[in-house]
Amino acid sequence: MAVDIGIDLGTASILVYVKGKGVILKEPSVVAFDRDSNEVKAIGEEARLMLGRTPGNIIAVRPLRQGVISDYTVTEKMIKYFVQKALGRRTFQKPRISICVPSGVTEVERNAVQQATFAAGARDVYLIEEPVAAAIGAGIDISKACGNLIVDIGGGTTDVAVISLGGTVVSTSLKVAGDDFDEAIVRYMKKKHNLLIGDRTAEDIKIKIGTTYPLIENEAMEVSGRNLVTGLPKTVTVTSAETERALQGTSNQIIEAIISVLERTPPELSADILERGIMLTGGGAKLRGLEEMIEERTGINTMTAEEPTQVVAIGTGEYVELMSARREL
Template identity: 75%
Template structure:
C-alpha cells in the first residue's frame, strides 16, 4: 500500500495489470465507450467490449491502441488511470512505480506517448521495457546470462520476434500482423467463400473454437450465424477447421517469415544456443492451434508455448522492476 510497483501490459486487444506481491490482478479488453456528444467516457474494459456493434450513434466503442501503439492519447490516459485505480484502489499513500511494455519496433515518439500517459495517470516513476524482454522474464528465462533465447510474442496488434542475451535484445523485428489479423482473415474468407457477413466477435469465436493453421487430424465443425450478402437476410452455415486453415494461411505465413528473418540475422553462437534451447511462444495469439507445429516444421527448431502465455508479458513487465533494482545494486557494489 505504501510503495507499489505496477507492471502494465498495454496491449491492442487487452490490458493486464501486475502488482508486486499479488500477481496479475486485472485483465480487461482495451476498449473504451465514449459519448460523442459530451466527450465523456461511458464504460471501460469488458463493459465497453460488450457494447461493440451494439451502440446508438452518439456512443462509440473504440480501441485507443492500434497495432501496439497509442492512437488516441487522451482516451488511453483515462483508460490507464481507470485500470490503475481499479487494481490498487484509491487508498494508496504513495504514487506507484509503473513499468509499461512496448513493441520492439516502437519509435521514440510512441515511447514518449506511453510514458506521458503513465505519468498523467499518476505514476511516480515510469520505466519502459520491450515486449520480448518482458515475455522472456515472465516465462522464467534468466536473461542476464550470455546465452541466446528466442521469443516470439504474438499479441493482438503486433508480433515481436527477438533474440535476447545478456539482458538485452540482440536481433529483433516487430510486424503489424497478429491476433486481430487472424480475425480479419476469417471475416474476409466468410465473405468471399460463403457470401456471409460476420462481425469481429464471431470471427474471434471461430478462431478460438475451431481455428487452426496446421493440418488437424480431427476436422472440427461449427455453426456460424451472419448476414447473407445476396439476400440481406440472417443465415446460418456450418464451417470446418480445414476451412480456417485456408483462411489463416497468409497471416500465419507472415509470422513464420518474421521468425525466419530474425534467425538469418542472428550471430552463429546465439543461433547454436537457440537450436538447443528452442523457440518460446508467448502472447494470446500463440494459442491458435498448430502455430507452434507450423513454426517448428518450417524452421526445424523445437518450438514450445509458454505456460499461461496470456499473462507472461504482464508478469515480466512487473518483474522487470526487480531486475532493474538488482542491476543497480550490482553497480553500487
Template identity: 75%
Template sequence: MENVCEKLRIIRTLRPMLQERERRLKMLSADIGIDLGTASILVYIKGKGVVLKEPSVVAFDRDTNQIKAIGEEARLMIGRTPGNIVAVRPLRQGVISDYTVTEKMLKYFIRKAVGKRTFRKPRVCVCVPSQVTEVERKAVEDATYQAGARSVSIIEEPVAAAIGAGIDIAKPCGNMIVDIGGGTSDIAVISLGGTVVSTSIKIAGDDFDEAIVRYMRKKHNLLIGERTAEEIKMKIGTCYAKPEVATIDVRGRNLVTGLPKTITFTSDETLEALQEPAMQIVDAVHSVLERTPPELAADISDRGIVLTGGGALLNGLEELIEEKTGISTMTAEDPMSAVAIGTGKYIEFLNNPGADSNE
C-alpha cells in the same frame, strides 16, 4: 560539546523511526507492471501477481465526450451501440492511436488495480513493441505519468515476455522469443539481458480475426463481426492440418439477401483462411534467424523457440513454426500473462536490485 553529543543522540534515536517510516511508505506504494496490449491490458502488482486483465476498449458518447464504459463492459458494446456512442480501441498495433482516451483508460485500470487506499503514487513499468519510434515511446510514457504514476520505466515486449516465461536472460546464451499479441508480433533473440536481433511486424491476433471475416465474405457471402470471428478462431481455428475436423455454427448477415443466415464452418476452412497471416509470422521468424550471429543460432537450435502472447494459443502454430524452421518450438506456461509478469518482475529488479542482500 554537550550540544553536539545531544544532537548525535537525537539522530541515533530518530534514525530507526525514519527507516521504519520509509519502509512502511514503500509497502503502501505499489510497484506496477502494465502490459499495454492492443487487445487487452494486464496489470501486475508486486507480491500479488496479475490482478487485472481486461480488454483495452473504451465506449464514449460522441456528443458529450463522456466515457460510458471501460474494459469488458465496453467490449460487449462493440458493434451494438447507437450512433452517438462509440466503442473504440485506443491502442492500434501496439501503439497509442488516441492519446486522451488511453490516458483515461490507464488511470481507470491503475486505480482499479491499486485501489483508492494508497498514500503514494505507484511506480509503473510499461512494455512497448520492440520497433516503436521515440515519439511512440514518449507518448506511452507521458500517458502513464498523466494517469498517476510516480515514475515510469519502459521495457521492450520480447524482453518482458522472456522474463515472464521463466528464461534467465542474464546468461550469455541465445534465447528466441516470439510474442504474438493482438496488434503486433515481436520476434527477438535475447542474450545477456538485451536484444541482439529483433523485428516487429503488424500481423497478429487481430489479423487472424480479419482473415476469417474476409474468408466468410468471399466464400460464403456472409458478413460477420469481430467478436464472432474471434470466437471461431478460439474454438476451431487452426493453421496446421488436424486429423479431426471440428465444426461450429456461425450466424451472420447474407450479403445477397440481406437477411440473417446460419452456416456450418469447419476447422479445415479456418486453416485456409489463416494460412496467409500465419506464414507472414513464420517468414518474420525466418528473417530474424538469418540475421542471428552463428553462436547464438546454435544456442537457439539447442534451446528451441518460445511462443508467448494470446496469439500463441492459436492451434497448430507451434507445429507450423517447427516444421518450417526445423527448431523445436514450445508455448510458455501462461502465454497470455507472460509479458505482464515479466514487466512486473523487471520493475521489482529496477527499484530494488539489492533487496535480497540488504534484508
C-alpha cells in the same frame, strides 16, 4: 507504501501485475464514450460488450492500434482507471509503473506511452520491450550470455527477438497478429460463403475451431451472419480445415519474420537457439497448429509458455525488481 505495478498495454487487452499479488486484472482495452458530451461511459469488459452494438452518439473504441497509442486522451483515462481499480483508492504514494511497448516503436510513440502513464498518476515510469518482458515472465534467465528466441504474438503486433545478456540482439516487430487472424476469417467468410460476420464472431471461430496446421480430426461449428446476396440472416457450417485455409497467409507472414530474425542472428547465438528452442508467448500463441507449423518450417523445437497471455504482464512487473537488484549489484 509505494507500490510497483507492471502493465501489459495491449491492443486487445490490458493486464495489470501488482508486486506480491501477481496478475490481478485482465480486461479488454476498449473505451465507450459519448460523442456529444465527450464523457466516458464504460471501460474494459463493459465497453467491449458495446462494440458494434451502440446507438449513434455512443462509440466504443480501442485507443491502441497495433501496440501504439492512437488516441492519447482516451488511453490516459484508461490507464488511470485500471491503476485505480488495481490499487483501490487507498494509495498514499504514487506507484512506480513499468509498461511494455512493441520492439519496433519510434521515439515519439515511446514518449506518448510515457507521458500518458505519468498523467495517469505514476511516480516513475519504466518502458520495457515486449519480447524482454515475455522472456522474464516465461521464467528465462535473460542475464546470461545465452541466446533465447522469443515470439510474442499479441493482438496488434508480433514481436520476434533474440535476447542475450538482458538485452535484444536482433529483433523485428510485425504489424500482423491476433486481430489479423480475425480479419482473415471475416474475409474468407465473405468470399467463400457470401456471409458477413462481425469481429467478435470471427474471434469465436478462431478460438473454437481455428488452426494453422491440419488437425487429426476435422471440427465444425455453426456460424450466423448476414447473407450478402439477400441481406437476410443466414447460418452456415464452418470446418477447421476451412480456418486453416483462411489463416494461411497471416501465419506465413509470422513465420517469414521468424526466419528473417534467424538469418540475422550471430552464429554462436544460433547454436543456443537450436539447443533451447523457440518460445511462443502472447494470446496469439494459443492458436492451434502454430507450434507444429513453425517447427516444420524452421526445424527448431517450438514450445508455448505456460500462461501465454500473462507472461508479458508478469515480466513487466518483475522488471522493476530486476533493475533495482542490478543497481544494487
